[in-house]
Amino acid sequence: MNVYAYCLSQEADWSALEAVTGLAGERPFVLSYGEIVAVVSKPPDSPIAVTRENVLAHERVISHVFAQTTPLPFRFGGLLRSGELDRYVEANRDSLLGLLARVRGAVEMSVKIIHEHGSEEEDDAVGRTEPAEPEKVLGQGAMFLAAKQRESAESKLFEERAREIANWLKEQLAGIVKDSFLRLTPTRGMAVKAAYLVERPRLEEYRDRLKFVREQRPELLFLTSGPWPPYSFCDLIT
């Protein structure tokens, strides 16, 4: 039987799934693999389109399970052929149980930090400002090289800034979060993307701490969201 996969979990009140609809209006149901259960539904007849409706249906089913326990969510689009899910769970049983233990009782909180680049100081650092007195008119080749040099300096500056922000944030939240996943995104806009695994009883403490942290760096724009199922903590190595 082909199935569309939403998430893997251990304990939950599966009768509650009757109240939710998944992709293509299909009711989700569970397949049991001993200690691990998979929440799936009958797959759509046609290829799974990336539409708002489908994406939200995927998230809706996972959120329903997440309201009761902490599952391992599948990425959108997981259409599995007959036997595929069985083989996947069997082949990765120990790793999956390890991941489920890791996220049990916890939620993912997301933090994205945007740093507005382009201060005068940074313009000077990357040579974006015009010299007071241009020494000479550059040829096309020299202009190209100068542009590449500026681009490289800008890249380096963004990376340094992102690294500094990431380290600072890590220090600030140490001891409160159970686990973290930080990714530098050293572009002109975003600097850091972080996901934190926070135990449910410590959520308020996390929020209070983050509020304090935000106030320390008013030059940074924080985009925070959560709680999410632990999407960033499903790094199964197969």
Place this chain on the structure above:
Amino acid sequence: MTSEEWEDFGESELSLLETLDHVLSLGLVVAGEITISVANIELIFVGLNLLVGSTETVYQVLGKRARGLDPGETSPDISSD
């Protein structure tokens, strides 16, 4: 997502983008079994910079396409800042 703090941005827009960011680019994957269809639309919003760079694309894909609107029409649900 049960609660969120959005500052300086439209809540519904960012909520959708955050959902996309998680659902489309993270989570368990069974190798080779992601079978999504994107027709002629570039899936550039699956990048992690979607919050600052690809709003318009997400808007086009998940707003207009889902409702079958013409590209020139505007969506009442998602707006770009």
